[in-house]
Amino acid sequence: LTELLGAEHYNPGALAGKPAGESLLVDLKAIYPLILEYSIKDAGAVAENSYRHALGFTKLVLAGVSSKWQLRLHIWNNAARHEEDLHNHRFDFSSLVLCGSLTNDTYEVGRSPSGPLFGYVEDAVPSEQLWRFTYQGRYWARRLSTRRIPSESTYSMEGDSVHRVL
Secondary structure: OHHHHOOOOOOHHHHHOOOOOOOOOOOHHHHHHHHHHHHHHOHHHHHHOOEEOOOOEEEEEEEEEOOOEEEEEEEEOHHHOOOOOOEOOOOOEEEEOOOOEEEEEEEEEEEOOOOOEEEEEEEEEHHHOEEEEEEEEEEEEEEEEEEEEEOOOEEEEOOOOEEEEO
């Protein structure tokens, strides 16, 4: 799996024949068997790097090379769902919905002294197994799109895109 995805960096475009940095959809179904094989062989590492995420899902880290890339499985429990906060990521990503569906809203945001939202920057502190949030001010948000992503569909997002999953 590491050889396929690349030990130094993960370029989702390599799987789809696209150049690095290009926003794209990746067919992750092609690597299902490799994911399963890797996860079974290294179940201890998967368990050690998995946890309940603050946004309400269980996060299983199935594979990864240091902080360069990770292959994750997010399990959403509809009975325990809450409204997810608007957020972005430190990285671009591609996702495959294995079963069920999700709704992904994207937003435009901007600073405003009287905005209804509070902005924070998150920093992970791995040695202490915690996250640090630094207040950045108040913001407004305007929904740009709503997209339902059904089972066996993929989607990709750039890290600076603001969104939430419903």
